[in-house]
Amino acid sequence: xxxxxxxxxxxxxxxxxxxxxxxxxxxxxxxxxxxxxxxxxxxxxxxxxxxxxxxxxxxxxxxxxxxxxxxxxxxxxxxxxxxxxxxxxxxxxxxxxxxxxxxxxxxxxxxxxxxxxxxxxxxxxxxxxxxxxxxxxxxxxxxxxxxxxxxxxxxxxxxxxxxxxxxxxxxxxxxxxxxxxxxxxxxxxxxxxxxxxxxxxxxxxxxxxxxxxxxxxxxxxxxxxxxxxxxxxxxxxxxxxxxxxxxxxxxxxxxxxxxxxxxxxxxxxxxxxxxxxxxxxxxxxxxxxxxxxxxxxxxxxxxxxxxxxxxxxxxxxxxxxxxxxxxxxxxxxxxxxxxxxxxxxxxxxxxxxxxxxxxxxxxxxxxxxxxxxxxxxxxxxxxxxxxxxxxxxxxxxxxxxxxxxxxxxxxxxxxxxxxxxxxxxxxxxxxxxxxxxxxxxxxxxxxxxxxxxxxxxxxxxxxxxxxxxxxxxxxxxxxxxxxxxxxxxxxxxxxxxxxxxxxxxxxxxxxxxxxxxxxxxxxxxxxxxxxxxxxxxxxxxxxxxxx
Numbered sequence: 001x002x003x004x005x006x007x008x009x010x011x012x013x014x015x016x017x018x019x020x021x022x023x024x025x026x027x028x029x030x031x032x033x034x035x036x037x038x039x040x041x042x043x044x045x046x047x048x049x050x051x052x053x054x055x056x057x058x059x060x061x062x063x064x065x066x067x068x069x070x071x072x073x074x075x076x077x078x079x080x081x082x083x084x085x086x087x088x089x090x091x092x093x094x095x096x097x098x099x100x101x102x103x104x105x106x107x108x109x110x111x112x113x114x115x116x117x118x119x120x121x122x123x124x125x126x127x128x129x130x131x132x133x134x135x136x137x138x139x140x141x142x143x144x145x146x147x148x149x150x151x152x153x154x155x156x157x158x159x160x161x162x163x164x165x166x167x168x169x170x171x172x173x174x175x176x177x178x179x180x181x182x183x184x185x186x187x188x189x190x191x192x193x194x195x196x197x198x199x200x201x202x203x204x205x206x207x208x209x210x211x212x213x214x215x216x217x218x219x220x221x222x223x224x225x226x227x228x229x230x231x232x233x234x235x236x237x238x239x240x241x242x243x244x245x246x247x248x249x250x251x252x253x254x255x256x257x258x259x260x261x262x263x264x265x266x267x268x269x270x271x272x273x274x275x276x277x278x279x280x281x282x283x284x285x286x287x288x289x290x291x292x293x294x295x296x297x298x299x300x301x302x303x304x305x306x307x308x309x310x311x312x313x314x315x316x317x318x319x320x321x322x323x324x325x326x327x328x329x330x331x332x333x334x335x336x337x338x339x340x341x342x343x344x345x346x347x348x349x350x351x352x353x354x355x356x357x358x359x360x361x362x363x364x365x366x367x368x369x370x371x372x373x374x375x376x377x378x379x380x381x382x383x384x385x386x387x388x389x390x391x392x393x394x395x396x397x398x399x400x401x402x403x404x405x406x407x408x409x410x411x412x413x414x415x416x417x418x419x420x421x422x423x424x425x426x427x428x429x430x431x432x433x434x435x436x437x438x439x440x441x442x443x444x445x446x447x448x449x450x451x452x453x454x455x456x457x458x459x460x461x462x463x464x465x466x467x468x469x470x471x472x473x474x475x476x477x478x479x480x481x482x483x484x485x486x487x488x489x490x491x492x493x494x495x496x497x498x499x500x501x502x503x504x505x506x507x508x509x510x511x512x513x514x515x516x517x518x519x520x521x522x523x524x525x526x527x528x529x530x531x532x533x534x535x536x537x538x539x540x541x542x543x544x545x546x547x
Contacts, residue, residue, distance in 0.1 A: 018059070018283070020274035021052045021149050025184040026191055033191055033222055035240045035255060042218065042229060043236040045181055046196070053176040056148040059279050060176075063089050063147050069290035074298070082297035088286055088362070089279045092369050093146045096278065100400045101142045103446040104135035107415075108485055110442045121436040128166035128422065140172045141269055145403075149275035152178040153267050153414055154195070157260055157421050167425030168418055173266070180268045192222045193266035201232070217241070221265040226257040261424055263417040269410040271403065282365035292358045299354075366392065370399030400447070408443050415441060453479075470499040 024045055028037055065087050074081045107126055109119060137153070144151035155170045162169065177196040182188045197217045205211055218238065220227040229238040242253035259265075271277065279286070366373050372392035416438050426432035456479050463473040470490070474483035490498050 016058070016283075018055055018277075018280035020272075020276040020280075021055065022048055023275065024048055024179055024181045025188075026181050027184050028191060029183060029185075030189075030191060030223065035227060038192070038220055038227060038229065039238055039240065041181075042220075042238050045179065045194075046216075046218070046236070049179045049196075052179075056176050059148045059277055062279055062283075063093055065090070067290065068287055069294060072291075072294060080298055082294050084293040084297060085290055086293060088289065088365065092278050092282070092365075092371060093143060095371055096146045096369070096403075097139055097142045099396065099447070100403050100445065101135075101139050104130075105138055105411075106444045106446065107441050108444050110440060119436055119440055121433045122441060124431055124433060125418075125422070125436065125441075127431075128168070128418075131165040132168070132170055134170065137170060137172050144172070144175050145269060145271040146278045148175060149272065149277040149280075150268060150270045151175055152180070152193075153269060153410075154178075154265060155267070155414055155417055155421075156265055157425060168421045178266060180264075180266060190264050190268075192220050193264060193268075194218050194220045195266065221259075223262050223264060224259055226259060226265075227255075261417075261420050263420060264413070265417075267410050267414045267417075269407060271406055278369045282368050285361045285365040285368075288361050289358050292354055292361070296354045367395075370396050372396050397447070400445075404445050411443055412438060464499060 026041060026045070028041065065085060067085055067087075067089075069083055069085050072081065072083050107122055107129070109122055141151040141153060152173050152175055153170060154173050155168055158164065158167055158169055173195055178194070179196075180193040181191045183191050195218070197219070198214065199217060200212055200214050203211050203213055213232075215230065215232045215235075217231075218229045220229065226243070228241040228243055230241050231238050240255050242255055243257045244251050245254050245257060246252075363373060370392075372395075419433065419436055419438060422433040422436075427434075456477050460473060460477040460479065463476065464470075468476075470487055471483070474480060474487050480486045
């Protein structure tokens, strides 16, 4: 009985599955967090974070193009082994990043209260954010969100040597090195956040052998204090490090650094509750497309380099190579009943069939991540809105709104800290923030609303004719990213005449067309109450009955 053929090639297991990042939880309360409890729980927290960090590292490399197809092997005819990598993971992240965060996020005055004055301090806040290049940081943050499902923002007061226009500084730390731990109670409020730095040092062992040791230093932020822990002596055993602090011009060492302004310095921006990135949602489809494309090229090469089958013919390798080099094959039959022949062994892979499968996988992944599909077919009688709906742009806009909501939840936590910093650091300055409150600020995303413009403007005009309230009409038409702001500006510009039918304008239009109250025509004639045209009651003119 024949034995099964075993491959000498090592087949790597690429069945890796992800289900979002883990939320780090602890049963401690804020009042219980100190240097002693932090020393106890840090090893457990970092072990759990390490699992998240390994997954983030894999997903980030996947986004950059380090994907399983690069390790593809072939058992049969291994010399034909095409590797084609279509990096749709990069395409997904870049589209989402540009579509949702393409324009800078703006802070505007909420227009919900009637007669509310615009607070000029909002403009100053936007100016501070621009000086810190926040729009670029938002795109960097969005990139991490869509790759690994979560991202972080660090905010701190400016040091004296780093003071600039804005009294604060911010950055987007690497999520592989950053974490936030939450309380496990019903509110799940943040307890503390941390950032991991990696160091190496040279030591000498007891046997006088030089050794390079890697160790971690973890910076911890609570609402009120900053701690620094190190594991220099033994892995996963942390001790607190002293920090320099200036007191009355003298530098002293303290174990916990009192924050000048209370508040969490690292804010997490999860894309969703499960902290699922987009790449892991469609990873099987991405790998299937790469396999299909690579196999398609293998099929073409194998068809071109088809095997020769000698029927009833024996030939040695040297003679074969000589004949092929001269472009001929020698065939001779010693037995007429067994004619010799040479044939090509071909079994071509149909490109049309593989394209159907790959297109189906591609359409599937676009629907899952909420990206509009590319329509290469000419559209016939579809309206603009029907094409937007059918090609997925309406779905993409709705998905973007969900991403905005997740972003705004974390952004308000960041704004709360920034406003407190600005109120403290700008006190007594010409450009200062004194009265601004978090409830005054509305976070606005700007996207292009000019698609299907004619239909939208016609709909707005029809709603005006139907006497639909302007607050409702401006939201319904879909023309404006901030309908309330447009409504308020319209009221300021037009005053009491805003959104009212302008009868005087209609009257002027008739005059321009040569039609006045005294024009004697069959369609435009003004009559008195008895059906006689005004000015001709004495009978000298032409009288007519009203219809």
